Amino acid sequence: MLKKLLAGAALVICGQTAHAATATGTLDVQATVLNTCVVTTSPVVFANVGLDAVTANGSVTVNCTNTSAFTVALDGGDAGDIAARTLTHATLPTSFEYQLYTDAGFTTVWGDGVTGSEANGTGPSQTLTVYGRTTTTPDAAGAYSDEVQVTVTY
Template identity: 45%
Template sequence: ANQPTVPTVGNASTIYTQGFGGSQTSINTGFYLLGAPTCASLTASAGTFPFNATATVVNNCNISATNLNFAATGVLSSALNATASITAQCTNGDAYRIALNGGTNGTVAARQMTRTGGGGTVNYQLYVDAGLTTTWGDGTAGTTQATGTGTGNSQALTVYGVVPAQNTPAPGTYTDTITATISF
C-alpha cells in the first residue's frame, strides 16, 4: 500500500523483475546449545546464492458512480441541469474508455425517465462536456465514449445531465437506470 503507481506496457500485464547475484546475498549461520547468538555475531558466510524477485502489474480498472438527481420542479418550461461523477481507477499508463447505455427506457440518442407506477415519461440526455455538445453514450447514434489514461489513482469524470423544456407530464417521481461500462 501507498507505493508509487507503476506503469504497464502496451495496455497489458507487465512483469517486473530484479535479479540479485551471489555477491549481493549470503547465508550466515551459527550453532548454539543453550543461548542463541546475536545476529551481529554471525559474520562468517556459509555461502552465497543468486535469486530473482518478480511482481506482475495487472492491467486492471475499477469503476464507481454517483446518482444524477435533477431538482424537483412543477413545470418543465425551462431546462433542468444536474451533474454526477463516474470514478475510474486504472493501472498507471493504461488507456480506458467508458460507455453509457441508453438506460432502461430509451436509447443513447433519446433517453427517457419513466414515472414510478407508470403513466408518463420525461426526456433527458447525458453529456461528456459542460458545454452540452457531446452526447455520452456507447459510440453509436452520434454519441461518444469518455476516454482517459490511468494513473493508478482515482480519476473522477463529470456526467452532465439535462432535462430539456418539454410538455410537463403527470406529477410523480421519474427514474431511469444507466449502465456504465469501462473497457481497457
C-alpha cells in the same frame, strides 16, 4: 614449569570457540500485475423538475492499474435509446426524456461511440463529469429513475 603447562593448556581450551558455518543465497520476489480498471459513479440527480429544463451533474471515476488511455461509453438506459433516454415514474406508466453530455455546454451527447460520443481518459485514476439536462416535461409528480450502464474500454 607445571604452572606454564597448565596455563598454556587453559589458553588452548579457552581459545577454541565454536564457529558456525554460514551460507548465502538470494530470494527472488515477483509479481504479475493485472491490467484492470474499476468504475465508480455518483448519480445525476435532477432536483425540483417542473416545466423548465433542469440540469444536474454526476461523475464516473475510473481507477486502473496502468497509465494507459481508456474510453468511457454510456448506454441508452432502461429505454435502450441513447438519443431518447427516459426517466420512468416509480408507480405510474409515465416518463419524460433527459440527456447526458460530455461537456458543460450540453453540445456533445455522451453515448457509445456510434450514437453520441465516448469520453476519453487516462489512468491510473480519473474522474469524468457527467452533465445532464431534462429535455421534455413530466406529466405527473413523483419519483422517476433510469439506470445507465457504464462501459470502460482500456
